Amino acid sequence: MNTQAEPASSVADIVKQVFSVVLVVAGIAAFYYFSADHSSFKEVRLLYRVLGLVGVMLVALSMLLTTVLGRNVWGFALESRQEVRKVVWPTREETIRTTLLVFAMVFIVGLILWLLDMFLFWGVRYLTGQG
Template sequence: MSTQAEAQTPVFDIVKQVFSVFLVVAGVFAFYFFSEVSVLYRVIGLLVVALVVLGLMLTTDLGRNIWAFFLESRLEVRKVVWPTREETTRTTMLVFAMVFTVGLILWLLDMALFKGVQLLTGQGG
């Protein structure tokens, strides 16, 4: 009996997902169809449809897996050791200095190549 329940679950999930897509399309259609109604009411209706679809999708295996992924991601973000203000400032200044240095080197190389091409082609006296 558990084998039949496992076999029927994915089909029911697919039906829920297709119905969710239908609800989203119907909600967007209704948003534009009822253009004479206040925008506030249409946006509220669209948000209600979105919440219903979200709730419906969270009852599927895919929705539960995505929700578990988001919860695990939050836990991983909490484990991150964020740099201090001093470290961030020092790193930013180092990046600015390196960008300026590389820019200066490239400018000098460009000027040298430009002068070399002028000499080779006899332009610019």
């Protein structure tokens, strides 16, 4: 049995996580709050709003990555990236062949179900005297 003890989250980590969420919510609220101004420099203001929002998100993400949870999530992302590199992807011919086979099987099963439905409907109509 392979059990690893997870380090417990400290109060500072919880405070950082909550503050990161509050910072993101405040950044989004500020983004929409400053969009209410209808000036002639709206395109420039949009650039500043987007840059501000990206900056707030980066600060919140960097703060979140200093917690135990953030380090675990970052480690998981790096390990996932390594695993994706190990995947053997099918060639174009294999993909086309498999896709055509799936389409053919769906058509054949659909045809069989349609015929079964048609004969059952015919049988029920015959048995009830409607046909």
